[in-house]
Amino acid sequence: xxxxxxxxxxxxxxxxxxxxxxxxxxxxxxxxxxxxxxxxxxxxxxxxxxxxxxxxxxxxxxxxxxxxxxxxxxxxxxxxxxxxxxxxxxxxxxxxxxxxxxxxxxxxxxxxxxxxxxxxxxxxxxxxxxxxxxxxxxxxxxxxxxxxxxxxxxxxxxxxxxxxxxxxxxxxxxxxxxxxxxxxxxxxxxxxxxxxxxxxxxxxxxxxxxxxxxxxxxx
Amino acid sequence: xxxxxxxxxxxxxxxxxxxxxxxxxxxxxxxxxxxxxxxxxxxxxxxxxxxxxxxxxxxxxxxxxxxxxxxxxxxxxxxxxxxxxxxxxxxxxxxxxxxxxxxxxxxxxxxxxxxxxxxxxxxxxxxxxxxxxxxxxxxxxxxxxxxxxxxxxxxxxxxxxxxxxxxxxxxxxxxxxxxxxxxxxxxxxxxxxxxxxxxxxxxxxxxxxxxxxxxxxxxxxxxxxxxxxxxxxxxxxxxxxxxxxxxxxx
Numbered sequence: 001x002x003x004x005x006x007x008x009x010x011x012x013x014x015x016x017x018x019x020x021x022x023x024x025x026x027x028x029x030x031x032x033x034x035x036x037x038x039x040x041x042x043x044x045x046x047x048x049x050x051x052x053x054x055x056x057x058x059x060x061x062x063x064x065x066x067x068x069x070x071x072x073x074x075x076x077x078x079x080x081x082x083x084x085x086x087x088x089x090x091x092x093x094x095x096x097x098x099x100x101x102x103x104x105x106x107x108x109x110x111x112x113x114x115x116x117x118x119x120x121x122x123x124x125x126x127x128x129x130x131x132x133x134x135x136x137x138x139x140x141x142x143x144x145x146x147x148x149x150x151x152x153x154x155x156x157x158x159x160x161x162x163x164x165x166x167x168x169x170x171x172x173x174x175x176x177x178x179x180x181x182x183x184x185x186x187x188x189x190x191x192x193x194x195x196x197x198x199x200x201x202x203x204x205x206x207x208x209x210x211x212x213x214x215x216x217x218x219x
Numbered sequence: 220x221x222x223x224x225x226x227x228x229x230x231x232x233x234x235x236x237x238x239x240x241x242x243x244x245x246x247x248x249x250x251x252x253x254x255x256x257x258x259x260x261x262x263x264x265x266x267x268x269x270x271x272x273x274x275x276x277x278x279x280x281x282x283x284x285x286x287x288x289x290x291x292x293x294x295x296x297x298x299x300x301x302x303x304x305x306x307x308x309x310x311x312x313x314x315x316x317x318x319x320x321x322x323x324x325x326x327x328x329x330x331x332x333x334x335x336x337x338x339x340x341x342x343x344x345x346x347x348x349x350x351x352x353x354x355x356x357x358x359x360x361x362x363x364x365x366x367x368x369x370x371x372x373x374x375x376x377x378x379x380x381x382x383x384x385x386x387x388x389x390x391x392x393x394x395x396x397x398x399x400x401x402x403x404x405x406x407x408x409x410x411x412x413x414x415x416x417x418x419x420x421x422x423x424x425x426x427x428x429x430x431x432x433x434x435x436x437x438x439x440x441x442x443x444x445x446x447x448x449x450x451x452x453x454x455x456x457x458x459x460x461x462x463x464x465x466x467x468x469x
Contacts, residue, residue, distance in 0.1 A: 219279060
């Protein structure tokens with residue numbers, strides 16, 4: 001087992017809050033009729049936040065930097081943990097989206113003023129995750145201690161984004177963003193792919209910035 | 220790492236370590252600890268002991284100076300050096316609600332030289348129960364747990380920040396006895412303390428720090444012969460007198 005695998009194992013077995021696993025169920029918000037599914041992505045991030053809180057109370061950072069790993073691996077471990085939870089949640093979002101799409105001709109799913117779980121919505125989920133990684137995790141590593149301000153900041157950005165995402169598909173000409181039919185698939189696929197690229201870039205840039213910030217901190 | 224330990228160089232060598240805070244300065248701290256040596260790092264509260272120890276592994280960033288473990292620079296060989304040392308801020312104070320066996324099962328995967336047999340022996344010797352959580356242990360038992368973790372990966376150097384603070388006299392005596400046994404196995408120990416009687420009992424070398432500046436760093440017998448003022452003056456009397464004299468000069 002290499003150090004990366006060991007660090008992920010450490011995160012899952014020692015640092016993680018059980019709420020991080022529980023809030024993966026936020027992905028099931030897709031199945032609630034006339035409810036903004038993207039709020040589920042926010043709850044997934046809230047679950048990860050609880051692990052950061054749990055880790056802080058457990059002196060996890062000090063434990064990690066004293067292990068025979070490079071000091072900045074403590075940051076890498078947290079980003080990888082977030083990525084694991086987000087990947088599981090994204091897979092669950094995909095599964096619920098397929099189920100919801102299969103049921104889209106039947107009440108209560110046949111009519112929805114809010115975003116339907118489709119390719120574009122899955123892309124938006126990745127944008128919410130990107131905001132968490134780049135705003136919350138990066139903000140946390142300014143101090144490796146203060147959680148409140150970066151999480152409030154992330155919450156503001158996330159809900160602003162969710163609001164915009166729910167408005168955009170009502171703009172004339174962009175209705176197909178909210179479709180579950182075959183028309184408009186290229187547009188929705190483009191949104192998903194662009195979001196995936198944003199997620200990847202924000203993950204690696206965020207981790208790099210966080211490592212630099214972390215290296216400057218005196219314990 | 221154990222294979223790379225160079226017997227001809229000190230286990231730890233600190234040269235010209237400086238650190239500046241708005242109200243405190245660490246002024247060119249230099250000293251070394253040899254293998255099999257117990258080095259007591261003494262000074263009053265706020266003298267710079269913890270800052271120095273934290274600087275060794277980059278937990279605080281010194282503005283100048285160098286730190287070498289077994290002849291290796293800590294910045295270049297961080298991972299390898301950590302395989303060969305045990306560092307503790309005293310008692311285990313992480314994952315207080317996790318069972319010891321769970322903490323250990325994760326910790327040991329990181330160490331190439333982890334020895335399960337030795338770990339079991341140490342659990343027995345220290346009467347530690349793996350089913351307990353750190354929150355259920357007394358302060359003395361927490362220190363012992365930290366030592367058990369460090370010794371199970373065959374650490375060649377232990378760096379301990381005030382390991383005997385807050386312990387009852389019996390637990391302190393046990394820990395100091397253990398230090399002596401470890402030194403016989405050629406383990407180097409650097410421990411900070413403001414309990415001078417601990418140094419009298421087990422230190423081979425004394426590093427005395429005052430207001431961020433090293434006053435003396437030498438073998439205990441040399442320290443005593445250099446600074447003894449009156450006949451039968453104890454080490455505690457000497458250090459307290461040196462502190463007071465310095466206070467009077469300011």
